[in-house]
Amino acid sequence: GQQLNQSPQSMFIQEGEDVSMNCTSSSIFNTWLWYKQEPGEGPVLLIALYKAGELTSNGRLTAQFGITRKDSFLNISASIPSDVGIYFCAGRGADAGTASKLTFGTGTRLQVTL
Amino acid sequence: EAQVTQNPRYLITVTGKKLTVTCSQNMNHEYMSWYRQDPGLGLRQIYYSMNVEVTDKGDVPEGYKVSRKEKRNFPLILESPSPNQTSLYFCASSLGWNTEAFFGQGTRLTVV
Numbered sequence: 676g677q678q679l680n681q682s683p684q685s686m687f688i689q690e691g692e693d694v695s696m697n698c699t700s701s702s703i704f705n706t707w708l709w710y711k712q713e714p715g716e717g718p719v720l721l722i723a724l725y726k727a728g729e730l731t732s733n734g735r736l737t738a739q740f741g742i743t744r745k746d747s748f749l750n751i752s753a754s755i756p757s758d759v760g761i762y763f764c765a766g767r768g769a770d771a772g773t774a775s776k777l778t779f780g781t782g783t784r785l786q787v788t789l
Numbered sequence: 790e791a792q793v794t795q796n797p798r799y800l801i802t803v804t805g806k807k808l809t810v811t812c813s814q815n816m817n818h819e820y821m822s823w824y825r826q827d828p829g830l831g832l833r834q835i836y837y838s839m840n841v842e843v844t845d846k847g848d849v850p851e852g853y854k855v856s857r858k859e860k861r862n863f864p865l866i867l868e869s870p871s872p873n874q875t876s877l878y879f880c881a882s883s884l885g886w887n888t889e890a891f892f893g894q895g896t897r898l899t900v901v
């Protein structure tokens with residue numbers, strides 16, 4: 676099946692710092708999604724990307740759909756304590772067998788210290 | 790309020806005792822799916838459904854069954870649970886197969 680490599684696995688940062696994380700795929704994706712999961716909750720959608728090269732912002736969050744269609748990046752600017760959680764990338768493949776399935780990365784655990 | 794509702798939230802059961810985890814959405818979504826989340830492995834898709842009476846296997850379907858008799862409900866059935874099915878399970882729905890997925894709050898299942 677498709678594989679998504681997400682890095683880093685975890686990050687410990689100070690409040691106010693910027694954060695970057697990325698995902699790379701072994702195959703071409705048509706859609707990239709970024710989710711955040713807080714303890715005891717299901718993942719919540721942050722940003723959706725549908726076109727190669729697309730750059731989309733949601734408040735302090737910015738994500739990009741890589742032009743090779745095999746990677747995506749999420750940046751968080753000026754982090755705050757409520758940014759703590761696990762961030763997942765997810766994508767849909769380009770061929771008929773993978774387009775209807777959402778594949779998830781292994782997650783980036785973000786901790787923010789005051 | 791638009792939501793995906795799973796029940797139960799927590800379940801402890803014994804090996805071999807059949808169980809069903811229910812999932813219901815009130816957004817008239819066509820696409821629904823089940824995932825399991827395990828430490829270090831992210832979320833892996835178990836089964837998905839493109840519409841009523843249309844279901845297909847995801848990446849880890851062994852030991853699970855699903856049914857989609859109505860648009861709003863997509864139960865996950867474990868006919869004979871085993872300890873390796875101890876996990877956190879999420880149901881998700883989306884308007885179509887290529888649109889954003891909305892997740893339920895999860896069901897933590899322990900099989901002893």
